[in-house]
Amino acid sequence: MSAGKCEVCLEEKLKLVTCGRCGNRKYCGAGCQRKNWPTHKHACQPKKQPSWILKITIPDSRDPQIWRTLVCPDGATFQELHYAIQVAFGWAAAHSYDFVARDPTAEERSVADIRALMQHRMALDKGEHRDFGPRQNFIRIINPDDDKMTDSMHAYGRKHSQTPEKKADKVCVGEQFNKKEWKDAEWEYMYDFGNNWGHEIEIIGRGKVDDVFECTSGNGHAIAEDVGSMSGWEELKNAYRAAQPDNEQKKKMHWFENSASNFDPEGLKERESYVDLSIINALLRTSMDCTD
Structure with missing residues (x-):
């Protein structure tokens, strides 16, 4: 095993102490690590962990x-x-x-x-x-x-x-x-x-x-915003399932396709399990960039 060099006193040792926070600095012991901390803390970033x-x-x-x-x-x-x-x-x-x-x-x-x-x-x-x-x-x-x-x-x-x-x-x-x-x-x-x-x-x-x-x-179409809890979502799904929707059901479908905060102009007919990962991930990339 080759010797390493302390980044403070430059002494060579076979075993060095590594900064536990970033893992990038090596020291001969705790004394040199403490001595270096006032300077190192400005550049010390936590090691990235798995997602x-x-x-x-x-x-x-x-x-x-x-x-x-x-x-x-x-x-x-x-x-x-x-x-x-x-x-x-x-x-x-x-x-x-x-x-x-x-x-x-x-x-x-x-x-x-x-x-x-x-x-x-x-x-x-x-x-x-x-x-x-x-x-x-x-x-x-x-x-x-x-x-x-x-x-x-x-x-x-x-x-x-x-x-x-x-x-x-x-x-x-x-x-x-x-x-x-x-x-x-x-x-x-x-x-x-x-x-x-x-x-x-x-x-x-x-x-x-x-x-x-x-x-x-994933699975399942996005729920309509402000549809009125889960019972309201079930009523909207039933409107699209109806062979001959009544006037109230037609109003619900029109609202979802045109006026809901997260409206979908294509509706829910045969799309109740719809999810598009490519669109979601494109939006994730752009929206998270905006939050930086």
Whole structure:
């Protein structure tokens, strides 16, 4: 084994200490490493890690179920992941969002407890921040522009005093997915706190070191923005399935093909499973360039 040279004292040694953050500087020992840090810290960048391969599913969707497989760079922020999900699922980025790491051991919240929910909403109206039900999540990662979104008023049930919150543009995906404290967490992305479009995020592997998002597979046409929750989406699909649609169904189809925020002039007829990866990936490249 040949000797290496310390980058501070220039002493040659068979075994050198490597900067654990960037892996680019070598030292004869911790003393020289500490001595060099005030200078090196300005150039020290964390080593790039393999991308995350995520299967993201809208679990309430049926016949067909809507899902995408997304390659996400380790160093991407959750805000960038939000934009990527918007592109991959064909959303219009018109509403607020959050990410949560659900605690699988948390006590179930009773959705039937309407009285407790109303008491919580009344307390919020008075400026009091009381918790509704037991803590559900390890962390909640929020939209940094949440106060500008009209639907953010519906986020009351997603806040909890024992759940820390971080802004999505300030925290990286790899930092959170690697947390040992919540390695069994169930990740969820919620879009539009009025219609509540929940997306389950399953980490299915690691890919190559990369700086770009990519959608590698998927199924299911993009859901119409503001269609009125999943029941509204089912009604729209049924309109296209009808052999002789009534006037109300015709109005729904016309709205989807001409007026929805993410309208599709080709409609849904025999296209309910439609997804075009080439278009998604072209949009991912251009849209993510715009967020830099």
